[in-house]
Amino acid sequence: MSKFVDFMENKLSAPMARLSEQRHLLAVRDGVISALPFIIVGSFFLIFAFPPLPKDWAITQWATEHAAEILIPYRMTMFIMSLYIAFGIGYNLAKSYKVDPLSGAQIAVAALLLTLTPTALDELGFVLPMQYLGGHGLFVTIIVSILAVEIFRVCKQKQITIKLPEQVPSSVSRSFEALIPVAIVIILMSTITVVMGINLHHVVDKLVAPLVTAGDSLFGVLVPVFLITFFWSFGIHGVSVVGSIARPLWEVYLVNNSQAVADGASTIPHIAPETFYQWFIWIGGSGATLGLVIAMLLFARSKYIKNLGRATIVPSLFNINEPVIFGAPIVLNPLLIIPFIITPIVTAIIAYFATSIGLVSPTYIMPPWTLPAPIGAYLSTGGDWRAVVLVLINITISVTIYMPFLKLYDKKMIAMEQGEE
Numbered sequence: 001m002s003k004f005v006d007f008m009e010n011k012l013s014a015p016m017a018r019l020s021e022q023r024h025l026l027a028v029r030d031g032v033i034s035a036l037p038f039i040i041v042g043s044f045f046l047i048f049a050f051p052p053l054p055k056d057w058a059i060t061q062w063a064t065e066h067a068a069e070i071l072i073p074y075r076m077t078m079f080i081m082s083l084y085i086a087f088g089i090g091y092n093l094a095k096s097y098k099v100d101p102l103s104g105a106q107i108a109v110a111a112l113l114l115t116l117t118p119t120a121l122d123e124l125g126f127v128l129p130m131q132y133l134g135g136h137g138l139f140v141t142i143i144v145s146i147l148a149v150e151i152f153r154v155c156k157q158k159q160i161t162i163k164l165p166e167q168v169p170s171s172v173s174r175s176f177e178a179l180i181p182v183a184i185v186i187i188l189m190s191t192i193t194v195v196m197g198i199n200l201h202h203v204v205d206k207l208v209a210p211l212v213t214a215g216d217s218l219f220g221v222l223v224p225v226f227l228i229t230f231f232w233s234f235g236i237h238g239v240s241v242v243g244s245i246a247r248p249l250w251e252v253y254l255v256n257n258s259q260a261v262a263d264g265a266s267t268i269p270h271i272a273p274e275t276f277y278q279w280f281i282w283i284g285g286s287g288a289t290l291g292l293v294i295a296m297l298l299f300a301r302s303k304y305i306k307n308l309g310r311a312t313i314v315p316s317l318f319n320i321n322e323p324v325i326f327g328a329p330i331v332l333n334p335l336l337i338i339p340f341i342i343t344p345i346v347t348a349i350i351a352y353f354a355t356s357i358g359l360v361s362p363t364y365i366m367p368p369w370t371l372p373a374p375i376g377a378y379l380s381t382g383g384d385w386r387a388v389v390l391v392l393i394n395i396t397i398s399v400t401i402y403m404p405f406l407k408l409y410d411k412k413m414i415a416m417e418q419g420e421e
Contacts, residue, residue, distance in 0.1 A: 022244075023093065023096050023097075024093065024146055025244040025245065026092065026096065026244070027089050027092040027093035027096060027146070027149075028089055028142055028146075028244060028247075028248065029240070029243065029244040029247065030088060030089075030092040031085050031086070031087075031088030031089030031090075031091070031092055031093075031145070032085055032088070032247055032248065032251060033088075034084070034085070034087075034088030034091075034092075035081050035084040035085045035088055036366075038077040038078060038081060038084050039077070039078045039081055039251075039254075039366050040366050040367065040368060041073075041077060042073060042074045042076075042077030042078030042079070042081075043074065043078050043254075043258055043364070043365040043366045043367075044365065044367075045070055045071055045073045045074040046071070046074060046258055046261055046262060046364065046365055046382065047365060047379070047382060047383070048063065048070050049063055049066075049067040049070040049071050049074075049262070050063065050064075050067070050261060050382060051063050051383070052382055052383020052384070053383075071262055074258070074262065075130070075262075078134075078255065078258060079130065079133075079134050079255070079258075079259065079262075080130060080133035080134055081133075081134055081135065081138075081251070081255060082112065082132070082133050082134060082135070082137045082138050082140075082141040083109065083112065083133050085138065085141055085142075085145075086105075086108045086109050086111070086112040086141045086144075086145045087105045087106075087108065087109050088105070089108055089141070089142065089145040089146065089149075090104040090105040090106070090107060090108025090109065090145050090148065090149050091104055091105035091108075093108075093145070093146060093149040094149050094152065094153070097149070097153045097156075099149075099152060099153055099156045100174045100177065100178065102174075103152065103174060103175070103177070103178035103181075103182075104148075104149045104152055106178075106182075107148040107149065107151075107152055107178065107181060107182055107185055108144070108145035108148045108149060110148070110182065110185060110186065110189075111144040111145060111147065111148035111185050111189050112133075112137070112140070112141050112144055112145065113128070114185075114186065114189035114190055114193055115132070115137070115140055115144060115189065115192075115193055115199075115200045115201060116128050116129055116132055116133075116193070117129075117193060117194070117199075132201050134255045134259065135251055135252040135253075135254065135255025135256055135259075136201070136205075136252070136255070136256070137201055138248050138251055138252050138255075139204045139208050139248065139252075140200050140201050140204050142248060143200075143204070144189070144200070147185075148185045151181050151184050151185055151188075152178065152181040152185075155180055155181040155184070156177070156181070160180055160181075161176075161177040161178075161179070161180055161181070162176045162177060162179050162180060163176075163177070164176055211249065212249065212252065215246070215249045215250075215253075215272065216253065216270050216271055216272050218349070218352050218353075220272065221271075221272050221276075221277075221348050221352055222345060222348055222349070224242045224246050224277075225277070225281060225344045225345055225348045226341065226345060227241070227242050228241075228242050228243075228286050228344075229286055229287050229340050229341045229344055230341060232286050232287065232325060232330070232331070232340070233330065233331065233332070233337040233340060233341065234331065234332065235331045235332070238286055239286060247274065250272070250273050250274035250277075251273075251274070253269075253270035253272060253273040253274075254270075254273035254274065254275060254363070254364065254366060256269050256270055257269060257270050257273060257362055257363065257364035258364045258365065260364070261364050261382065268361070268362040268364055270362060271352060271355045271356055271362055272352075273362075273363055273364070274366075275363035275364075275365070275366055275367075275376075275380040276351065276355070276362070276363050277348075278319070278369055278376065278380075279363065279373050279376045279377035279380055279387070279391065280347065280348075280351035280355075280360075280377065280387075280390060280391065280394060281344050281347050281348045281351060281394075282319070282344065283319075283347070283373045283391060283394055283395055283398065284316040284317070284319060284321055284373070284398075285316065285319050285320060285321025285322075285324075285325075286321065286325075286344070287321070287325070287330065287340040287341070287343060287344055288343045288344045288347055288394070288395075288398040289316060289321040289324050289325070289330075289340070290316045290317070290321075290373070290395060290398065291343060291395055291397070291398025291399040291400075291401065291402050292324060292328070292330075292336070292339070292340075292398070292402040292406065293309055293312050293313050293316045293324055294309075294313075294395070294399050295399050295402045295403045295406045296308060296309030296312075296406065297309040297310070297313060298399070299403055299406060299407060299410070300406065300410050301410055301414060302410050302413035302414045302417055303417060304413050304417065305328075305406070305409070305410050305413055308323075308324065308327050308328060311323065311327075312324045312327065317372050318370045318371070318372065319369055319370055319371075319373070320370070328409075333409070335405050335408055335409040335412070336405060336406075336409060338405060339401050339402045339405045339406075342401060343397075343398045343401045343402060346397060346398075346401060347394040347397060347398060350390075350393070350394060350397065351390060351394065354390050359386060359390075360381065360384060360386045360387050360390050361381040361382060361384040361386070361387065362381070363377075363380040363381055364380070364381075364382065365379055365380045365381075365382060366380065367379040367380055373391045373395070374388045374391045374392065377390065377391045
């Protein structure tokens with residue numbers, strides 16, 4: 001075991017840490033996160049339009065009649081989230097290169113918009129196909145945003161810019177510095193979309209279709225669940241590593257689900273948006289550690305474990321589990337690593353089958369991640385009470401899995417405490 005731990009620390013920990021800090025992955029991660037306020041707030045208008053209330057109630061009937069108007073904030077936020085994400089990716093990537101972040105953000109947005117071909121309608125003028133500004137266009141958004149900022153960076157480094165005298169205000173100077181990069185991006189994207197007639201969204205859709213299908217399978221769920229807890233077991237922030245790669249795919253699932261509900265579809269297409277992991281698997285945080293903390297409170301006899309349980313129960317209820325991961329510790333602790341990895345795999349399997357056979361509705365709303373799991377699950381499924389039952393079942397299962405391992409660790413801690421006395 002010691003050799004394996006040494007290997008993980010020396011050979012894997014450093015590369016994974018570097019991967020989690022990779023410039024482009026960080027920009028994508030931060031760009032997606034920057035759009036979360038719009039995604040969270042926008043998704044709640046789906047609840048307002050389709051309230052989880054009896055259909056014969058007056059408020060439900062009123063909401064149904066006015067659903068199109070109620071959903072306008074949703075369609076201007078979550079429905080076109082790629083527009084916000086492009087801005088965020090461009091801003092953060094440009095900032096990491098120490099070039100003007102605002103110009104980088106604007107160039108990224110322009111690159112995304114230039115992947116679309118407006119349609120002329122007599123009554124409305126030119127109209128953009130909005131479906132590609134939502135989750136459907138997220139992969140293209142990532143690609144063209146990075147490309148646009150890289151062009152901006154190269155122009156800046158090679159001094160392919162227009163320089164104005166120092167007396168000119170900095171805001172004006174920055175605008176002119178971006179002039180040539182903007183021209184290059186506009187010409188390039190226009191050539192691809194207009195001259196060559198290539199729809200990048202169709203091309204990328206075909207390329208990522210197997211990934212989208214695989215990520216929504218049981219295997220596609222279990223892989224990130226395992227990797228996240230595996231990395232955490234050695235002190236590597238698993239969500240930062242895996243989430244930076246998988247989150248765009250999870251966002252696509254979430255937006256597709258919310259769009260299906262908004263369009264009145266009879267079925268919701270995806271099982272595994274990030275909200276599925278958040279509320280049914282990562283209960284209390286990665287590793288479903290709320291079960292561990294409850295087990296500490298119920299079964300621990302050592303002073304340290306008891307006090308740790310009391311100190312971490314409130315953060316755990318709000319899905320903050322770094323105190324227990326590093327306080328127990330779980331990191332590099334074989335007795336707790338085993339249930340830390342096993343527990344979310346078991347809860348994932350249960351939640352996946354419960355959702356796939358229709359016992360629980362798929363998630364399509366993104367509540368704030370710091371809500372207690374039963375509340376978050378209820379809201380994310382649009383008010384499905386069965387989601388609360390599933391959460392409670394998974395909490396019970398997680399306590400059951402953690403309990404025997406905790407008791408072994410508790411005995412060890414008791415012996416240490418008695419030895420110190």
